Amino acid sequence: MDHTIKVCVSGKCKGRGADAVFVALDRGCSDRATLSKTTECMGYCGLGPNIAVDGNILHHMHPRDAAERVNREIDNPSPKEHGLGSKTLDDLDSFLDTL
Ligand code: FES
Numbered sequence: 001m002d003h004t005i006k007v008c009v010s011g012k013c014k015g016r017g018a019d020a021v022f023v024a025l026d027r028g029c030s031d032r033a034t035l036s037k038t039t040e041c042m043g044y045c046g047l048g049p050n051i052a053v054d055g056n057i058l059h060h061m062h063p064r065d066a067a068e069r070v071n072r073e074i075d076n077p078s079p080k081e082h083g084l085g086s087k088t089l090d091d092l093d094s095f096l097d098t099l
Helices: 011-015 018-029 066-075 089-097
Strands: 004-008 034-038 051-053 056-058
Touching: 004 018, 011 018, 018 034, 018 066, 051 066, 056 066
Parallel strands: 004 034
Antiparallel strands: 004 051, 051 056
16 A cells, blocks of 8 residues: 545635545545544645645545545546645745745
8 A cells, every 4th residue: 555645624624514524535545545634734725625645735625525536536536737746836925825
């Protein structure tokens, strides 16, 4: 099991149901990946709840289909362009505006 799932449970993501997303992923994906919570904001608060699957960020997570989306991401990883540490300048500007 060399996949990782990090669920942002900081500020806005928590307020939008990140804990319920974590529970759904624990039930549906814990046999395929190491699942953890993080309080490190991923910088996409307005699109939360957010999670990172092997570094790729998935937005608008919902308990209803969270496990299905993560399993799809593990089987067919999305391009790294939305990965942590590779934000566009516009994304960084938007994030800095929220501070
Ligand atoms: S609070 Fe989750 S991405 Fe900012």
